[in-house]
Amino acid sequence: METVCIPKDKLGQVISDVxxxxxxxxxxxxxxxxxxxxxxxxxxxxxxxxxxEKELDEYLRKRGVKVD
Numbered sequence: 001m002e003t004v005c006i007p008k009d010k011l012g013q014v015i016s017d018v019x020x021x022x023x024x025x026x027x028x029x030x031x032x033x034x035x036x037x038x039x040x041x042x043x044x045x046x047x048x049x050x051x052x053e054k055e056l057d058e059y060l061r062k063r064g065v066k067v068d
Contacts, residue, residue, distance in 0.1 A: 006014075042048045051059075057067045 039048075060067050
């Protein structure tokens with residue numbers, strides 16, 4: 001196996017970029033978690049109008065999905 005030499009300043013830059021990407025990913029996950037919690041709350045409290053299976057099938061057909 002070969003040894004790769006990376007200057008400290010370049011390694012620091014890579015680490016900084018990775019930390020920034022991880023931070024953005026964490027924010028995305030937190031946002032999605034909040035959206036899911038709000039959606040569940042809306043469903044439990046009856047603020048969401050339900051769809052029938054027929055309506056969902058029609059929706060899928062309009063988008064090119066083959067439904068049996």
